[in-house]
Amino acid sequence: MTSTDTHSPQQTDTTPPPPPPAEIKYSGQYSVNPLGAVSFWKLCAQIPSVLRHITRMSWETDRRAVQLLLACQVVTGVAAAVLLAATARAMGPILGAGAVVDRLREALPALLVMAGAAALTRGAGAVAMYAERRITPTLTTGTDTALVAAVCRVEAAAYAVDGFADRQEAAEMGVLRTHVMVADAQRFMSALIRMITAGGVLSVLNILMLPLLLLAVLPAGIGAVLTARVDYEIHYANVADRNIRGMMRWWSTTPRFADEARANGMTDYLLFWYRSLSERCDRRTLAAAPRTLRIALVSAVAGGFFLVATWGALAWLAVTGRVALAIAATAVVAVQTTLAALSQVVVNGAAVFHTSLYLGDMQTFLADAADRAPKRGDVAIGAPVEEIRLDEVVYRYPGKDKAAVDGVSLTLRRGEIVAVVGVNGSGKSTLTRLITGIYLADKGCVSWNGTDLADVAPATVWSRTGLVPQIFAQWPLRVRENVTLGQPRTHDDAAVWEAVDAVGMREAIEDLPSGLDTLLARETFGGAELSGGQWQRLACSRALYRRPSLLILDEPTSQMDPRGEHQIFEEIKAISGDRITIVITHRLENTRIADHIVVMDHGRITEQGRYDDLVHAGGTFAELLRLSQDR
Numbered sequence: 110m111t112s113t114d115t116h117s118p119q120q121t122d123t124t125p126p127p128p129p130p131a132e133i134k135y136s137g138q139y140s141v142n143p144l145g146a147v148s149f150w151k152l153c154a155q156i157p158s159v160l161r162h163i164t165r166m167s168w169e170t171d172r173r174a175v176q177l178l179l180a181c182q183v184v185t186g187v188a189a190a191v192l193l194a195a196t197a198r199a200m201g202p203i204l205g206a207g208a209v210v211d212r213l214r215e216a217l218p219a220l221l222v223m224a225g226a227a228a229l230t231r232g233a234g235a236v237a238m239y240a241e242r243r244i245t246p247t248l249t250t251g252t253d254t255a256l257v258a259a260v261c262r263v264e265a266a267a268y269a270v271d272g273f274a275d276r277q278e279a280a281e282m283g284v285l286r287t288h289v290m291v292a293d294a295q296r297f298m299s300a301l302i303r304m305i306t307a308g309g310v311l312s313v314l315n316i317l318m319l320p321l322l323l324l325a326v327l328p329a330g331i332g333a334v335l336t337a338r339v340d341y342e343i344h345y346a347n348v349a350d351r352n353i354r355g356m357m358r359w360w361s362t363t364p365r366f367a368d369e370a371r372a373n374g375m376t377d378y379l380l381f382w383y384r385s386l387s388e389r390c391d392r393r394t395l396a397a398a399p400r401t402l403r404i405a406l407v408s409a410v411a412g413g414f415f416l417v418a419t420w421g422a423l424a425w426l427a428v429t430g431r432v433a434l435a436i437a438a439t440a441v442v443a444v445q446t447t448l449a450a451l452s453q454v455v456v457n458g459a460a461v462f463h464t465s466l467y468l469g470d471m472q473t474f475l476a477d478a479a480d481r482a483p484k485r486g487d488v489a490i491g492a493p494v495e496e497i498r499l500d501e502v503v504y505r506y507p508g509k510d511k512a513a514v515d516g517v518s519l520t521l522r523r524g525e526i527v528a529v530v531g532v533n534g535s536g537k538s539t540l541t542r543l544i545t546g547i548y549l550a551d552k553g554c555v556s557w558n559g560t561d562l563a564d565v566a567p568a569t570v571w572s573r574t575g576l577v578p579q580i581f582a583q584w585p586l587r588v589r590e591n592v593t594l595g596q597p598r599t600h601d602d603a604a605v606w607e608a609v610d611a612v613g614m615r616e617a618i619e620d621l622p623s624g625l626d627t628l629l630a631r632e633t634f635g636g637a638e639l640s641g642g643q644w645q646r647l648a649c650s651r652a653l654y655r656r657p658s659l660l661i662l663d664e665p666t667s668q669m670d671p672r673g674e675h676q677i678f679e680e681i682k683a684i685s686g687d688r689i690t691i692v693i694t695h696r697l698e699n700t701r702i703a704d705h706i707v708v709m710d711h712g713r714i715t716e717q718g719r720y721d722d723l724v725h726a727g728g729t730f731a732e733l734l735r736l737s738q739d740r
């Protein structure tokens with residue numbers, strides 16, 4: 110699990126060194142490097158399908174730009190052929206006999222054609238760049254948004270699946286590569302066309318030249334693909350560490366946790382942790398460096414050998430009179446053109462191949478995320494919600510041995526306030542996730558108005574739910590959006606103020622620089638910050654604004670002063686007639702407002718009843734109440 114590390118924060122002779130970050134290694138189907146068992150030639154064979162894939166993605170993004178790009182490729186190819194043919198034509202008179210002026214005059218038409226072809230190639234290159242720049246931003250945004258949407262839309266249970274976050278991290282690399290993907294593909298295609306044209310012309314001049322040229326560049330091609338493969342292996346080995354490092358970076362640098370990190374003297378250790386993770390990634394990268402050096406050296410030596418052979422063959426052909434001098438001169442130009450194009454094909458082909466690895470991860474992740482999207486029925490839940498029933502409901506988190514909720518049966522009726530209490534980890538929050546259909550029960554059934562949630566379109570359930578979770582988001586949005594988020598808003602702020610008044614936040618919001626328009630993100634210019642309790646009041650106002658059929662408050666007042674707490678519970682009572690209300694709390698005095706109290710332990714309901722009954726029942730509730738009063 111762990112390894113030793115020499116860098117440690119504030120280490121003295123008397124204090125033991127802190128443990129380095131745990132090395133997390135995943136096992137199971139996701140631990141296998143997808144490249145491990147694939148042969149080199151199979152990898153190369155992927156390139157056409159990757160190009161097809163990139164073209165299809167680009168086509169869906171901007172058809173006209175793709176058409177423009179393809180037209181530029183054709184122009185590039187034709188111009189390259191014309192350039193070489195005109196070169197051959199010009200070489201005859203230039204290298205022939207007679208006065209220089211006469212020879213130049215004779216070669217002039219061909220020279221003009223050469224200049225025109227060169228200008229056309231440059232022009233096509235510029236237009237192709239324009240077309241690529243039209244496609245790339247939209248394509249990147251589309252891919253990035255698709256990834257975010259896919260993650261937002263999976264069944265919430267997917268987040269608990271081992272390796273899900275790491276595969277998301279790997280998929281992010283695919284999104285990053287879309288920045289360069291079209292440019293790489295375009296350069297690869299245009300170099301390929303130039304190479305085929307120049308190679309074709311060269312093989313017409315002398316058939317021996319082409320195989321020699323191919324041999325000169327092939328080692329570089331193989332070297333580039335092998336290096337890309339090594340890079341990917343390192344990337345793959347680093348995914349888990351990079352993922353944790355990314356999280357640690359955010360947690361360590363966000364102002365939200367700055368007080369905690371400083372006052373508890375955490376900064377040195379956090380930095381040590383971050384550096385240790387980075388160094389671990391570096392060590393893997395450095396360990397692979399000799400392999401990449403060997404690949405580069407071997408491919409350079411082999412390529413150099415065949416290149417010398419190519420030039421030698423050309424010289425031998427010219428010296429022995431097997432080709433005319435003019436043809437030999439054209440062949441020199443053709444060899445240079447083909448070599449340059451071949452190098453471009455190799456470099457950009459390797460880049461396309463490299464991209465294909467990351468795109469592959471992205472595609473696999475997107476397909477997996479689509480598989481994990483809710484597949485439930487399409488029944489809609491109508492208002493009002495009269496009854497929610499749980500029958501022998503069981504739920505176990507992936508990878509856990511014990512069920513978090515284990516055979517719970519319960520009926521909730523409109524107008525009731527139900528309090529759920531129990532020790533930490535007894536399954537209260539999980540129960541609310543099952544009641545709202547965020548998780549579907551493994552066994553048993555949760556039904557709303559008699560319809561099993563497995564048959565219901567989840568959006569129709571969630572449009573009738575208001576949830577204040579234990580850990581709620583402090584959205585970096587304006588105050589207004591922090592109240593209305595998730596609900597279509599009207600142009601009238603009256604309902605917003607009503608929700609704000611219900612949690613006693615009017616004065617605090619009026620004191621902000623721009624009232625409801627104040628941005629609640631102290632990190633940004635002009636942003637403001639609320640206190641912990643004020644944020645919690647705002648989270649409550651968000652749930653109340655929705656006027657939900659099911660209102661769930663999970664420790665809603667844990668950060669509030671007694672006045673705020675009193676106000677919230679008064680409000681809950683006042684509006685309870687029209688809805689089902691569930692309150693989870695460790696402050697047992699607050700359960701007095703409940704019509705029914707449910708006590709949970711180890712995922713089961715162990716007691717239930719009204720406050721006065723449970724106080725005298727001698728069970729867990731009475732014990733917890735006594736402990737809370739024993740100061």
Ligand SMILES: Nc1ncnc2c1ncn2[C@@H]1O[C@H](COP(=O)(O)OP(=O)(O)OP(=O)(O)O)[C@@H](O)[C@H]1O
Pocket residue numbers: 269506507509513531532533534535536537538539540579
């Ligand atoms: N996302 C999760 N993935 C895996 N296990 C989880 C997850 N959330 C909760 N658990 C486990 O399920 C059990 C029940 O947790 P739950 O959060 O429902 O308890 P709780 O009663 O709400 O606790 P608390 O009073 O501390 O809020 C615990 O053993 C917990 O470790």
